[in-house]
Amino acid sequence: MYTTEFLDLPPLVRAGGRVRLPGSKSISNRVLLLAGLAAGTTEVHDLLDSDDTRVMLDALRLLGCDLQRDGDVLKVTGLGGQLSRKEAQLFLGNAGTAMRPLTAALAVLAASQGGQFQLSGVARMHERPIGDLVQALRQLGCPVADLGQPGFPPLQVGDGGVHALNTAAPIRVRGDVSSQFLTALLLALPLVTAQGPVAIEVDGELISKPYIDITLRLLARFGIAVEREGYQRFVLPQGSAYRTPGRIHVEGDASSASYFVALGAIAGTDQPVRIEGVGLDSIQGDIRFVEAAQAMGAQVTGGPGWLEVQRGAWPLKGLTLDCNHIPDAAMTLAVMALYADGPTRLNNIASWRVKETDRIAAMAAELRKLGATVTEGPDFIEVQPLAGPWQAASIHTYDDHRMAMCLSLAAFNPLVAGEPGVPVRILDPKCVGKTFPDYFETLFEVVTPAADQVPVLTVDGPTASGKGTLASELARRLGFHLLDSGALYRATALAAQDAGVSLDDEAPLAELAGRLALRFEGQRVYLAGRDITDPLRLESTGGMASRVSVHPAVRQALHQLQLSFRRAPGLVADGRDMGTVVFPGASLKVFLTASVEQRAERRYKQLISKGVSANLPQIQSDLRLRDERDANRSVAPCRPAEDAMLLDNSAMSIEDSVVQCLDWWRQRRPF
Numbered sequence: 001m002y003t004t005e006f007l008d009l010p011p012l013v014r015a016g017g018r019v020r021l022p023g024s025k026s027i028s029n030r031v032l033l034l035a036g037l038a039a040g041t042t043e044v045h046d047l048l049d050s051d052d053t054r055v056m057l058d059a060l061r062l063l064g065c066d067l068q069r070d071g072d073v074l075k076v077t078g079l080g081g082q083l084s085r086k087e088a089q090l091f092l093g094n095a096g097t098a099m100r101p102l103t104a105a106l107a108v109l110a111a112s113q114g115g116q117f118q119l120s121g122v123a124r125m126h127e128r129p130i131g132d133l134v135q136a137l138r139q140l141g142c143p144v145a146d147l148g149q150p151g152f153p154p155l156q157v158g159d160g161g162v163h164a165l166n167t168a169a170p171i172r173v174r175g176d177v178s179s180q181f182l183t184a185l186l187l188a189l190p191l192v193t194a195q196g197p198v199a200i201e202v203d204g205e206l207i208s209k210p211y212i213d214i215t216l217r218l219l220a221r222f223g224i225a226v227e228r229e230g231y232q233r234f235v236l237p238q239g240s241a242y243r244t245p246g247r248i249h250v251e252g253d254a255s256s257a258s259y260f261v262a263l264g265a266i267a268g269t270d271q272p273v274r275i276e277g278v279g280l281d282s283i284q285g286d287i288r289f290v291e292a293a294q295a296m297g298a299q300v301t302g303g304p305g306w307l308e309v310q311r312g313a314w315p316l317k318g319l320t321l322d323c324n325h326i327p328d329a330a331m332t333l334a335v336m337a338l339y340a341d342g343p344t345r346l347n348n349i350a351s352w353r354v355k356e357t358d359r360i361a362a363m364a365a366e367l368r369k370l371g372a373t374v375t376e377g378p379d380f381i382e383v384q385p386l387a388g389p390w391q392a393a394s395i396h397t398y399d400d401h402r403m404a405m406c407l408s409l410a411a412f413n414p415l416v417a418g419e420p421g422v423p424v425r426i427l428d429p430k431c432v433g434k435t436f437p438d439y440f441e442t443l444f445e446v447v448t449p450a451a452d453q454v455p456v457l458t459v460d461g462p463t464a465s466g467k468g469t470l471a472s473e474l475a476r477r478l479g480f481h482l483l484d485s486g487a488l489y490r491a492t493a494l495a496a497q498d499a500g501v502s503l504d505d506e507a508p509l510a511e512l513a514g515r516l517a518l519r520f521e522g523q524r525v526y527l528a529g530r531d532i533t534d535p536l537r538l539e540s541t542g543g544m545a546s547r548v549s550v551h552p553a554v555r556q557a558l559h560q561l562q563l564s565f566r567r568a569p570g571l572v573a574d575g576r577d578m579g580t581v582v583f584p585g586a587s588l589k590v591f592l593t594a595s596v597e598q599r600a601e602r603r604y605k606q607l608i609s610k611g612v613s614a615n616l617p618q619i620q621s622d623l624r625l626r627d628e629r630d631a632n633r634s635v636a637p638c639r640p641a642e643d644a645m646l647l648d649n650s651a652m653s654i655e656d657s658v659v660q661c662l663d664w665w666r667q668r669r670p671f
């Protein structure tokens, strides 16, 4: 997951390949609660690992459920409908799928068995309505106290005493604000059916009906057969009891699939985008996003557990759609609308206003930043395709995973705006952790950036100036890939040593360099399967690398390998000729220097701290020799590019150098 302050997406032009989706959030949290309430152990396969499921797991653990990981499987041993702890404080982040059902389940358990629980979340959770559910629970006779603003979390359910519940009369709940209120009651009320059946009646038109279908199907898997009259009246039969199905698989997330369906519809592809983990047989309502995408032009085929998508109509076709049945996935349509031939209007989406953020307002604001004309109303949004040029925009994500994932699709703007397109900056990309922590990594695996549009930042300079330290910190903060080009020359020198090739013998050295079997794995480096991490960093290896690197044929042989490190979202490359030869078009070139005395001192301390014996005067004279050879060789000598920014860090801390370079970087970006 990218934990950077922002993530810059280069302009993208193509997509194709295979994507494996993480488990569905809606199914994961329902299954966890049901398994937690049931007697016995449930093996949960393919559970989503994300912020929202983590808060549910923490809550179940606090309530006394036993949770055991066995590889990819989670074994949940439930409470069997009996409270094992009578008090707890539960923090549920911004997970509506945890807050609403846990409120209902704990309210009835606390009232019928004597208990008291506090449920809270992040600030936004305390702005998300829950009053209709609270009212329904109070009708039943459950004590529920507002700990903040009435009608919103935080809440206290139960008061420690045992209360008789009024299960004879139907419980009335509003259905037009959030279907999660009804889901919460359906999941919780089997707990109080000992004396007779319990009925729930819905006031108003129920929204997001497909989510109720998921709830009913999962209840059935846990042994509860709900009787119903349409979506107005539901009856939990007398004596309902949760029975674990033993093992249960969580489908891939259909809402998450929408980004990749859109990708296939937008991008020109040689091969389709294949989505695995969810298919046309999905039990999730958001699978019907496929129909909407098809109506806009996508070509979609699919089967059990898979979908394949390719571009059909282009530009996409604008449409008007009632999106009540696909509230979450419909957000993706709002961004697809940028690529359409006419306006797209999404109706009946009032629930967007009470989600992780006010999604209608947020979507309108961010699409306008890109240059789109957007009209919004209480329950609709209308997006016009862009008439003028696309703006390079810094997208605010409002701590809303779907805003980040949807708006990433705007990076395909070169397809309508013409070359070279503009990058899109996603602020706070880690918000995708709510449902799809590796979303951006997955995206980068299947997209192709526009030619020469992956940004590069180069750091060149003499030995021990701090290039490697600076470059790796810049790469970390930007979320970019890192090329330590010196490591390639060092590895060539080690390969030559292994093969008994002289460091002066250009042709065989070039041949070795051309077929280097190098592998980088985290901090470790392997050459033909051998771990060379430690020998690679030896001063003697640096000296050998300096001799190897004077040969033009060796440099040529390593050229292509270095270029291959330039991958989305971007690259920080350190070496001697990154800005002058390998990446002459880099957006920012830094030439880092420090006095030879400072550099020798730093290297001396570096070696001593690693437990390597070192001699300061010797290091200084080796540095001078290496500087001399690197700066004066006939090809790619170590010197600043004409457009490089010079940074003498002799008297600067590492952090000062990083801040200075990030400042320069920001100035070069179009945001």
Ligand SMILES: Nc1ncnc2c1ncn2[C@@H]1O[C@H](COP(=O)(O)OP(=O)(O)OP(=O)(O)O)[C@@H](O)[C@H]1O
Binding pocket: 462, 463, 464, 465, 466, 467, 468, 469, 470, 486, 542, 602, 603, 605, 606, 649, 652, 653, 654, 657
């Ligand atoms: N600005 C700085 N101030 C103080 N120490 C620094 C600074 N920058 C780097 N150092 C320290 O100097 C040492 C050498 O840095 P580093 O290995 O990054 O240099 P390099 O230029 O990549 O060297 P080489 O060319 O040999 O790969 C490290 O121990 C690092 O922590």
Ligand SMILES: Nc1ccn([C@@H]2O[C@H](COP(=O)(O)O)[C@@H](O)[C@H]2O)c(=O)n1
Binding pocket: 463, 485, 486, 487, 489, 490, 542, 545, 546, 547, 549, 574, 575, 576, 577, 578, 626, 630
């Ligand atoms: N782009 C580069 C990078 C390195 N070299 C040569 O390799 C030697 C070792 O480099 P380190 O940065 O790992 O110390 C270095 O002294 C250079 O001779 C190069 O030529 N071009």
